[in-house]
Amino acid sequence: MDDFLKEFFPKVYRRKQEHLHETDYCKYDDQILTLFTSSLYFAGLVSTFAASYVTRSYGRRISIIVGSISFFLGAIFNASAVNISMLIIGRILLGVGIGFGNQSVPLYLSEISPPKIRGAVNQLFQLTTCLGILIAYLINYGTEKIHPWGWRLSLGLATVPAVLMFVGGLFLPETPNSLVEQGRLEEGRKVLEKIRGTMRVEAEFEDLIEASKAAQAIKHPFKNLLKRKNRPQLIIGGLAIPAFQQLTGMNSILFYAPVIFQSLGFGSGAALYSSVITGVALVLGALISMSLVDKFGRRAFFLEAGAEMIIYMIAVSITLALRFGEGKTLPKGIGAFLVVIICLFVLAYGRSWGPLGWLVPSELFPLETRSAGQSLVVCVNLFFTALIAQCFLVSLCHLKYGIFLVFCGLICIMSSFIFFLLPETKQVPIEEVYLLWHSHWFWKRIVGDEYQSNVNPGELGRKTEV
Numbered sequence: 001m002d003d004f005l006k007e008f009f010p011k012v013y014r015r016k017q018e019h020l021h022e023t024d025y026c027k028y029d030d031q032i033l034t035l036f037t038s039s040l041y042f043a044g045l046v047s048t049f050a051a052s053y054v055t056r057s058y059g060r061r062i063s064i065i066v067g068s069i070s071f072f073l074g075a076i077f078n079a080s081a082v083n084i085s086m087l088i089i090g091r092i093l094l095g096v097g098i099g100f101g102n103q104s105v106p107l108y109l110s111e112i113s114p115p116k117i118r119g120a121v122n123q124l125f126q127l128t129t130c131l132g133i134l135i136a137y138l139i140n141y142g143t144e145k146i147h148p149w150g151w152r153l154s155l156g157l158a159t160v161p162a163v164l165m166f167v168g169g170l171f172l173p174e175t176p177n178s179l180v181e182q183g184r185l186e187e188g189r190k191v192l193e194k195i196r197g198t199m200r201v202e203a204e205f206e207d208l209i210e211a212s213k214a215a216q217a218i219k220h221p222f223k224n225l226l227k228r229k230n231r232p233q234l235i236i237g238g239l240a241i242p243a244f245q246q247l248t249g250m251n252s253i254l255f256y257a258p259v260i261f262q263s264l265g266f267g268s269g270a271a272l273y274s275s276v277i278t279g280v281a282l283v284l285g286a287l288i289s290m291s292l293v294d295k296f297g298r299r300a301f302f303l304e305a306g307a308e309m310i311i312y313m314i315a316v317s318i319t320l321a322l323r324f325g326e327g328k329t330l331p332k333g334i335g336a337f338l339v340v341i342i343c344l345f346v347l348a349y350g351r352s353w354g355p356l357g358w359l360v361p362s363e364l365f366p367l368e369t370r371s372a373g374q375s376l377v378v379c380v381n382l383f384f385t386a387l388i389a390q391c392f393l394v395s396l397c398h399l400k401y402g403i404f405l406v407f408c409g410l411i412c413i414m415s416s417f418i419f420f421l422l423p424e425t426k427q428v429p430i431e432e433v434y435l436l437w438h439s440h441w442f443w444k445r446i447v448g449d450e451y452q453s454n455v456n457p458g459e460l461g462r463k464t465e466v
Contacts, residue, residue: 001144004151008084009033026397032084034390039088041386043095044102045379051103052375056221059178060108061169067100068165071158079156094158095382101165102378106362107370111175112195115429119294119359126355127286132161134279141276176205177367180212207431211367221372229434230369232443236422237361238376244414245357246384248309249407250349253278253342274339281343285350297426298356299418305352306415312345313408320401353414357381363425363433 005013012030055063070093077090105125113121139157143150173195179188188208192201218224225234293301316338323334358377365373395403421443423436437443 001140001151001154003148007148007151008036008081008087030393031390034393036084036087036091038386038389040091040095040098041382041389043092044098045095045382045386047096047099048103048375048378048382051100051378052371054100055104055107055178055374056181056371059174059182060104060111061172061174061178063100063104064108064172065166065169067097067104068162068169069097070094070100071097071162071165075156075158075162078158079152081155090155097162098382099378102358102381103371103374106358106377107374108172108175110359110362110430111177112173114196115427117294118363118430119298119426120290122359122362123286123290123293123355125358126350127283127290130279130282130286130350130354134276134283137276137279141273177208177211177370180205180208181215181367185209207429208367211431214366215368215370218368221369222376225369225372225376229447230366231446232437232440233364233366233369233373234376237364238373239380240414240417241357241361242377242381243384244410244417245353245381246388247407247410247414248349248353249313249388249404249410250346250353253346277339278343278346281346282350282354285347285352286355288347289351289355293356293359294426297424298360299422299424301352301356302418302422303415305348306411306418308348309345309352309411310408310415312341312348313404313411315341316345317401317404317408320404360422360425363428363430366434367431 002013002016005016009030009032012033051063051067054066074090074093074095074097077086077093079090081087081090106122109122109125110118136154139154143154146153173191174187176188176192176195179185179191189201189205192205192208193199196204215221224230225238289301319334319338319341323331361377362374392403395406399406423440423443425433425436428436437447
């Protein structure tokens with residue numbers, strides 16, 4: 001918003017008003033401006049380690065409440081900011097909220113839901129994130145017209161979801177897994193009976209107790225992640241998928257959707273309007289994935305959407321190479337084509353790497369390393385989020401349309417990784433996912449025979465059937 005730029009980034013505002021050749025791709029290349037964006041993600045990265053301890057020791061619910069308090073304070077700081085320091089402090093507090101929220105919410109959803117609908121329930125996390133992004137775009141579109149304090153209202157309204165998150169956290173039941181992990185067995189069984197709607201939970205409750213005993217035997221869960229038996233979870237769930245999720249280039253488009261559209265020649269209001277359209281596409285993608293992922297599986301969504309995203313990135317690159325960068329506003333037809341292509345890219349991401357980037361890692365880790373594993377997922381995700389946020393605008397300035405070809409090549413690599421190395425976890429009970437590694441062509445050579453004595457031929461099939 002112009003009022004926001006005038007207040008805190010006057011150099012960027014002046015550059016934005018100039019229609020010079022060198023500013024087509026570079027008008028927003030400002031490291032303080034990108035630090036304002038990425039400071040949130042660096043704070044989330046650091047705070048996720050504290051969140052891991054809180055989540056494991058005191059429960060998923062407490063971690064959600066701590067995150068909501070930090071969100072609220074961050075929104076207050078940002079709305080009342082009178083200098084850059086206050087803005088960045090506010091962003092850091094928001095980042096702490098993200099560290100706690102991203103650590104606890106995917107775990108909570110995975111543990112509270114039955115196996116047959118775990119994928120759909122877990123994707124409520126991504127769906128509501130997408131709805132939040134869309135609502136934020138709509139708020140920005142409305143508050144942009146309020147001069148000169150509309151940006152304060154926009155940032156201050158973040159207190160509303162923070163309050164909802166806090167109140168919701170007060171009334172949520174703790175997960176049975178967490179209660180058993182804390183030694184509160186009777187409470188854990190009652191919650192399990194309540195959320196399953198039946199008293200016949202003996203088998204699942206025994207699985208939780210066994211998993212909890214194994215978890216309590218692990219004194220150093222982060223160190224345990226490095227063991228051979230946990231190597232597939234570490235590589236796929238802890239490192240590759242959260243990194244790949246950001247390397248699709250999607251968050252760059254979401255962070256800077258208004259900026260990108262303004263750089264492409266749209267006016268300020270039109271840029272925010274175009275961002276609303278991409279927000280709608282993200283929500284639609286999440287709804288599609290949520291309704292169909294437990295039917296078609298995780299791999300199918302990763303691979304089909306990956307092929308689409310490659311095509312769309314090539315289309316954007318070619319269009320910009322031919323028609324952009326000469327200091328002229330893009331023709332309306334070309335601009336509309338780019339908006340459509342970007343929306344299709346967002347739709348593909350929104351049903352694949354967006355939701356599945358959180359769902360699949362939360363399914364892979366056994367209870368003894370689940371909290372530590374989720375911390376690693378959040379840490380890697382936020383590190384690459386911050387890295388992309390900090391580097392995208394300067395890369396757009398120097399690489400121009402080539403930045404989209406870089407993302408295209410990365411999507412090719414990550415799709416190949418999924419095709420060869422990720423087994424299907426659809427409808428597999430969360431405490432039995434480890435059995436998949438022993439039947440996988442590659443991972444069975446890595447994990448060795450540590451669990452082999454417990455794995456009988458056909459056991460996974462029978463358990464999943466039950």
